[in-house]
Amino acid sequence: MTPRRRKKIPVLLPGDKIPSIKGTLGPGVTRREDGKNVSVFVGQLLVQEKGKQRVIQVAPLKTAYIPMPGDIVVGKIIEVGVTSWSVDINSPYTAILPLSEVFSKPTEITRINLSKSLKVGDVIIAKVVAFDLTRDPVLTIKESKLGKVPRGTYLELTPLEAYVFYRRIGEEKFVETVKQKYGCELFVGKNFRIILIGESLEAERNAMHEIISTIRKYVKV
């Protein structure tokens, strides 16, 4: 998205009334006991048209990552179990990567050593297949473009930086720019983590530099 007009969007605080716009309430907004629709975060108002529906939400400037089925995330293996791996996905909930979501063929668990395929410290690009807050999220790496990242540059954004990167800069645009300019593949996880895979470390570094400096234009540290 190109910066067209300079317009200040006010920062909403917890308990601030949402201006009365017709539409359904999305995340970040709650109807309180006193009947008012209020923001629950420090964030900015976001009105999205989804088909015929209009969704009113508050985009938090800071928040914990809560997995959603279908999200592409960047994870780190933290534990190798008997039939599954535990994966840190930068969230209050540790994700599970079961054996069946790694190998397509049926495998004999007595014959196989899990740490041969993925060991502690490995970085993976994975997709959340299921999560409903009652049990830990389940990941898969069986689709194309998913799986272990053999090498690359890894960056973890703060929630505010991520907010700016997703909402204000537009990640799709950036993926293209980085590909053309530096020949790097950019993976953007929904969990505030970014991976760059290029031909050389230098290309990756230059691309990362551009990403960071672009974010810095919007966010002061």
Added chain:
Amino acid sequence: MKMKSDQAIKLLNDEGLRLDGRRLDELRPLKIEVGVLKNADGSAYIEHGKNKIIVAVYGPREVHPKHLTLPDRAIVRVRYHMAPFSVPERKSPAPSRREIELSKVIREALEPAILVEKFPRTAIDVFIEVLQADGGTRCASITAAAVALADAGIPMKDLVAAVAVGKINGKIALDLNHLEDQYGEGDMPVAMMPGLKTITLLQADGIFSKEEFKQALDLAISGIQVIYRKQREALKKKYEKMIRTVTGGGS
């Protein structure tokens, strides 16, 4: 219980001013800063008169020990602690009976504002460190903790603001300091969610008549409105400065 031998101590002068020169309905100077700690998810520093308190919030995060986990909501844990150097006589750093109780009342004052059901099986930890104490630290702690929680990105219905009121030389006064608390006839800390008009903490020590109680509560509510404004200013200041918005909404 308040001491009976307080007749000798004059907490109000002939012009009706208090020991530190304040009027009866005047707050002490208040300063709130947001995001003072790098490692914490959210933090705040408050100077309320001579009180200096730092608050760090971590979470939502995994619960350790695991058996404390609740299946339908997050648990909120609060640790109120006074530094050994926070009072004139060295305080033992071990948690005292008073600190354990204050941790509990502060937790119960904050919990109604937090949407704990958004994060089942997690913990939200609030660490309150009193660096310098001069009466009314529980109220200042609640005020700062609410700001730190908002800074940590924890969903809340409203901020929580708190102030103490009390009775000195027979008159109702706002925001007692240490001397007034010690030698006055009563004190009453009040915390509330100003937007929701809901009281989340109300304690009282000493004797208040029905009229005095009403007057004290009204005074506390008016004081809380001022504190609430300061909390909002502090949060806005940090975030509006940090984010330079260029374009209108979009995804």
